[in-house]
Amino acid sequence: LAGCSTGGGGESGGEAGGLVGTGSGDSCAIESPVKVGAALSLTGGAGSYGASQQQGLELALAELNEADGIEYKLSIEDDASEPRQGISVMETFAGDDTSIVLGPTLSNTAVAAMPIANEAGMPVMGISTTAGGITDIGEFVFRDSLTEAQVIPQTIDAVIDEYDLKKVVVMYSNDDAFTESGYEVMAETLEGTDVEVLDTLTFSKADTDFRSLLTAAKDKNPDAIVVSALIEAAIPLVTQARELGIDQPIVGGNGFNNPKLMADAGDAAEGVVVGAAWNSASDNAENQAFLAAYEEKFGAQPDQFAAQAYSALYLIDDAIRSNCSAERADLRDSIAQLTDVATPLGAVSINENRDAEHPAVVQIVKDGKFAVLR
Numbered sequence: 001l002a003g004c005s006t007g008g009g010g011e012s013g014g015e016a017g018g019l020v021g022t023g024s025g026d027s028c029a030i031e032s033p034v035k036v037g038a039a040l041s042l043t044g045g046a047g048s049y050g051a052s053q054q055q056g057l058e059l060a061l062a063e064l065n066e067a068d069g070i071e072y073k074l075s076i077e078d079d080a081s082e083p084r085q086g087i088s089v090m091e092t093f094a095g096d097d098t099s100i101v102l103g104p105t106l107s108n109t110a111v112a113a114m115p116i117a118n119e120a121g122m123p124v125m126g127i128s129t130t131a132g133g134i135t136d137i138g139e140f141v142f143r144d145s146l147t148e149a150q151v152i153p154q155t156i157d158a159v160i161d162e163y164d165l166k167k168v169v170v171m172y173s174n175d176d177a178f179t180e181s182g183y184e185v186m187a188e189t190l191e192g193t194d195v196e197v198l199d200t201l202t203f204s205k206a207d208t209d210f211r212s213l214l215t216a217a218k219d220k221n222p223d224a225i226v227v228s229a230l231i232e233a234a235i236p237l238v239t240q241a242r243e244l245g246i247d248q249p250i251v252g253g254n255g256f257n258n259p260k261l262m263a264d265a266g267d268a269a270e271g272v273v274v275g276a277a278w279n280s281a282s283d284n285a286e287n288q289a290f291l292a293a294y295e296e297k298f299g300a301q302p303d304q305f306a307a308q309a310y311s312a313l314y315l316i317d318d319a320i321r322s323n324c325s326a327e328r329a330d331l332r333d334s335i336a337q338l339t340d341v342a343t344p345l346g347a348v349s350i351n352e353n354r355d356a357e358h359p360a361v362v363q364i365v366k367d368g369k370f371a372v373l374r
């Protein structure tokens with residue numbers, strides 16, 4: 001995975017003891033440990049996403065530290081699913097010799113915290129943030145997580161085909177950067193189809209009782225319900241929908257890509273359709289190695305958030321080796337040039353907007369697991 005042969009940084013080497021090393025590509029050697037920070041939601045509403053991300057990073061760290069030339073020091077801090085805490089964590093990383101920060105977990109926190117990294121000239125890479133506009137924060141902001149705009153249109157197209165959709169109700173929480181952005185993409189996508197939006201219903205991400213909204217939705221007799229929500233709302237929403245006799249497909253955005261949905265909603269989760277950035281069943285060599293190593297280390301199956309976190313550390317390693325420097329400005333430039341890096345997500349390239357490009361997949365919950373719909 002770390003194999004990168006195009007580096008030309010030999011000439012920039014020679015600062016022994018620093019973050020600019022000698023050599024290039026696989027032969028790069030950097031004397032000081034490279035510090036990678038991570039701002040993850042380990043507590044709060046997004047804690048279930050953060051736990052997976054932490055494991056994905058820890059696995060990649062252990063593997064990369066086996067390779068020659070670069071030693072990584074990973075420092076994971078809890079952003080508590082809160083913008084204010086995300087800002088504080090980012091300020092600490094920006095103020096020390098951290099080369100790059102991964103996260104924060106939520107777009108809602110990232111829009112507050114990433115500007116601090118950008119102003120400090122420290123690269124930051126979102127590994128789960130999918131709201132529109134995140135990388136517009138500045139030249140130092142990247143992500144390896146596909147955006148809602150990259151995933152939702154094909155998800156909705158697939159559902160229209162599979163279920164012969166004619167009319168839907170849309171529901172979203174209107175107090176979160178990610179869920180609002182996801183809603184906008186859903187609405188725009190639906191507008192470009194023949195599907196009628198019977199109603200659009202809003203809620204708060206802290207809500208847990210959706211019965212009156214769902215009753216209103218059911219009264220419209222939709223063919224499906226399209227939802228932009230984080231996991232803490234998605235679980236009761238899906239559970240209560242089935243209790244109220246809504247058996248139609250429920251179509252979710254990135255917030256639904258969480259096995260906690262099946263663990264907590266049980267049978268109610270069956271038939272939920274989600275667009276995903278990672279195909280767990282992909283037979284590419286990097287994915288197969290990742291699945292086996294994760295199972296071995298944690299005794300569990302990874303989810304999309306673990307795969308994106310794991311892949312991010314490999315992308316960074318690839319970028320550092322490409323010109324043998326972990327200096328912030330050099331690293332920014334080399335991440336911007338990453339092309340077709342083989343990862344469990346597939347071949348990842350960073351585009352001119354500093355967003356990731358790689359294949360996406362449409363999944364459906366079947367027998368308690370995500371299965372590929374198409």
Ligand code: 1QQ
Nearest residue numbers: 106107129130178254255
């Ligand atoms: C965002 C998301 C969440 C589901 C991440 C956990 O996509 O906040 O952008």
